[in-house]
Amino acid sequence: MSLELTGTLVKFYETKSFPSGFSIQEFVVRTDERYPQEILVQAAKEKIDVLKNFKENDVVKVKFNLRGREYNGRHFVSLDMWTMDIAAAGNTSASNPSTMGNSSAPISAPVMNENPSDNNADGDDLPF
Numbered sequence: 001m002s003l004e005l006t007g008t009l010v011k012f013y014e015t016k017s018f019p020s021g022f023s024i025q026e027f028v029v030r031t032d033e034r035y036p037q038e039i040l041v042q043a044a045k046e047k048i049d050v051l052k053n054f055k056e057n058d059v060v061k062v063k064f065n066l067r068g069r070e071y072n073g074r075h076f077v078s079l080d081m082w083t084m085d086i087a088a089a090g091n092t093s094a095s096n097p098s099t100m101g102n103s104s105a106p107i108s109a110p111v112m113n114e115n116p117s118d119n120n121a122d123g124d125d126l127p128f
Contacts, residue, residue, distance in 0.1 A: 003079075005062045006087050007031040009054055010038060025051060029062055041079045050084055059087040 010028040017023040026042045041062055043051055054060060064079045 003064055003066055005029055005039060005064065009056050009058045009060055011056065012051065015048060023048065027051065029060065039079065041081050043081045047081055054084065061085050061087045
């Protein structure tokens with residue numbers, strides 16, 4: 001399942017390496033919408049090198065896969081980045097905190113489904 005998220009890079013965490021040789025680095029992206037969300041995304045293996053091209057406060061577009069798994073009777077979800085780019089030049093409101101929440105500022109929500117007919121089938125614009 002491939003999804004897309006546009007927002008501002010807020011924080012990079014240290015790379016975590018495991019005895020198996022697997023490593024991940026987590027980072028946080030703040031969405032640019034009326035009620036901003038801070039979303040934790042992770043990069044694994046060679047994708048960690050992609051993060052070196054970015055810095056905090058960059059406005060980015062992250063493409064990721066949604067992963068779910070069960071461990072010891074509990075279920076976990078992770079957002080695994082597979083590519084990240086600087087967002088289009090027209091999307092600058094995320095880099096200016098004074099425009100966040102301002103109704104005159106452009107609002108870009110994360111794309112959660114490739115098929116727009118599945119989104120908000122009942123006409124409700126609330127995300128829950």
